Amino acid sequence: MVKKAIHYNVIQNILQHYECPDTCKAECCRNGRVHIFEHEFNLLKENDHERTKDIRSDVLYPALYIMNNPCSFLNQTNRCDTYKRRPTVCGMYPFKVNNSGTSLGLQPCPLGFMIIKDISSWATDTISKAEIPAAEKVEKLMQWEISLESYAIEASEFHSRESLQEMQIPYDELEMLSMFLLSKNALKKVPDISDVQEKHCSI
Numbered sequence: 001m002v003k004k005a006i007h008y009n010v011i012q013n014i015l016q017h018y019e020c021p022d023t024c025k026a027e028c029c030r031n032g033r034v035h036i037f038e039h040e041f042n043l044l045k046e047n048d049h050e051r052t053k054d055i056r057s058d059v060l061y062p063a064l065y066i067m068n069n070p071c072s073f074l075n076q077t078n079r080c081d082t083y084k085r086r087p088t089v090c091g092m093y094p095f096k097v098n099n100s101g102t103s104l105g106l107q108p109c110p111l112g113f114m115i116i117k118d119i120s121s122w123a124t125d126t127i128s129k130a131e132i133p134a135a136e137k138v139e140k141l142m143q144w145e146i147s148l149e150s151y152a153i154e155a156s157e158f159h160s161r162e163s164l165q166e167m168q169i170p171y172d173e174l175e176m177l178s179m180f181l182l183s184k185n186a187l188k189k190v191p192d193i194s195d196v197q198e199k200h201c202s203i
Ligand code: SF4
Pocket: 020, 021, 024, 025, 026, 027, 028, 029, 093, 094, 109, 110, 111, 112, 201, 202, 203
């Protein structure tokens, strides 16, 4: 549980460096399959009974509730009307918990793809400077190039896809990414985290 809370904070530290592009009309809240825990459902219900009246528990996973499509808390300006009390999964997107136990998935939605591009440029920069045999270097750089191209295709077809190929990010690398972004942007003005999160209307 403590580990999960740490990951959530690391994700917030990463997301503070990004903003969802205006071209995405909160697609995650509109078409995503957003599962929330029962206590989160109860909290939403307590605060706004009307907007939760059609939310049901999932047939396959009865302990989880599934938000409506589009989410009943999404307003006409594509913002979340329960932002400060949004479910945990909403505050993590485009990162998603999976059952690997060692990594988190990163969905290549428009915002996710921005993060993937930064991870890719960080990785290729590191490989270019590494003291490894030239052939190995070329091979590794080519793998990243292919991988980035495939995520670019996923991102470009994001609106029409039922499911996306996620990038798997080991927990340790998540921490490293957070520190890398912080150091890279240290000389720029880092926006106040609460401002950015208000804009990040995501699942
Ligand atoms: S997080 Fe949601 S609103 Fe932001 S780019 Fe991704 S799908 Fe769009």
